[in-house]
Amino acid sequence: MHKKRIAIVDDHAFIRLGMRMLLERQSSCDGDVDVVAEAADGVQGWQLVRDGALDLVLLDINLPGLDGYDMLARIGRMERRPKVLVVSASDGLLPVRRALAAGADGFLCKSEAPLELLRGVAAVLAGHCFIPRGALRVLAPPGARGEALSPRERCIAEGLVEGRSNKAIAHALGLSAKTISAHKRNIFRKLGVRNLIELVDCLRSTDSYGVRRATAREGVAAVRESPPGPAPEDGR
Structure with missing residues (x-):
């Protein structure tokens, strides 16, 4: 090895x-x-x-x-x-x-x-x-690129950026993986991003004044996903 x-x-x-x-x-x-x-x-x-x-x-x-x-x-x-x-x-x-x-x-x-x-x-x-x-909390103020994320959505977004799987985040929060998937679609919709690479770019490059830097370099995150659609809030 x-x-x-x-x-x-x-x-x-x-x-x-x-x-x-x-x-x-x-x-x-x-x-x-x-x-x-x-x-x-x-x-x-x-x-x-x-x-x-x-x-x-x-x-x-x-x-x-x-x-x-x-x-x-x-x-x-x-x-x-x-x-x-x-x-x-x-x-x-x-x-x-x-x-x-x-x-x-x-x-x-x-x-x-x-x-x-x-x-x-x-x-x-x-x-x-x-x-x-x-x-992350300073680099990504709530609502910097759209609707404000709920505290739970912000927690899930941080977990995604740290490279954690839906299952791992679900276990940590006491939710189901299906619920995490629904929240993830909402996060993508609210921030106007299509995949995890764009999510990392959004959360790390929006400053406190909403000013954007250059786009993230290729390969910042390991997983690409297809564009999500809106999903209902979990309500838990």
Whole structure:
């Protein structure tokens, strides 16, 4: 089995060590990832990315030499680019939005629980966009592109963007998968989207003023679905 090759680019040695230990502990159980390199600044990091045939880069933003945004721009011009999960000490709206606009496949705050790093790595490697729940709520204000989503619809939309299946969301909320499907059709209708890729694009690229960025890069979400029609509210 091909192990996913991961590099960590962060200027703090203890952060690199902590992420490496966490990933290696996980890998000892399932054996699907391998931390193959580390870099303490952006110049070294870019050399690793350029020459390392990597699958994923865990990237800090505030780096000496070459910052994370510059690295993201260079990575975006590569013919075969690795996935990038930004891991930053900044937890405000601006760095999340800016990192995603620059081409990151996900964003994780260093203040999150260690388990979130494993979830983020798994989601990004699976082809999903990983965004913390708190950031989703800020990046996607209710009604930004149409009718306001209900609290339940917003919860379901967040689950869909995180890559969860209808069945998993249904189990978490105590609903049936059929009910989740009906809510999903309503979410798509209200936001004016046709599939999960457009849903991710909508939720991550509408800012607090309703201003749209460029469309999401191809492959942000792994599943495409046919255009849904209106469905009745569940009422539960």
